[in-house]
Amino acid sequence: QSVLTQPPSVSAAPGQKVTISCSGSSSNIGNNYVSWYQQLPGTAPKLLIYDNNKRPSGIPDRFSGSKSGTSATLGITGLQTGDEADYYCGTWDNRLSAGWVFGGGTKLTVL
């Protein structure tokens, strides 16, 4: 059971837009920055979005993030087949001594 809640899967056609939601509580998303990670098949997670809506160098602006209250959203526009991956939201939880909490992951299928 993950601390953060994500839909198991989403799908859309190439060129379309998709959003992935991430729900938490006041102890995690509500009072901390949210990050998003992309995990392509058979590879390690890669930081995609940090501090709710910032992109690391090299991440295209097709990827965006937002946060409102205890929920966050990842948006991807102009979908490409290469975007097929698992996407995880993550943050810090104030109830824990230290460490990260994650969502259960969302499998994106580009039809």
Added chain:
Amino acid sequence: QVQLVESGGGVVQPGKSLRLSCAASGFTFSDYAMHWVRQAPGKGLEWVAVMSFDGRNNYYADSVKGRFTISRDNSKNTLYLQMNSLRAEDTAVYYCARDWDGDKGDHWGQGTLVTVSS
């Protein structure tokens, strides 16, 4: 460029021990806290442990507390995870990740697979 390379995974019987290593390069290792995160087959990410940049502080997930020990050797730019009393549910790919501002990992290794089975 930043590189993190895990090693030490393998097949181990329940109750036995294993030590993982994470060799870091391309950055000043002693400036960063480091984490271990695992992923069971077909499952999501689970945070395991973190060690501060200077090795003075460490914290663990409840699922591994008392069985796993995180450590580091800044002179060798290497992070370790000593895993004792292994259980079937510890089977996973183990990733090391560099900490950024406490709430995210900006660089991850490729992972090493640990399989606990008799």
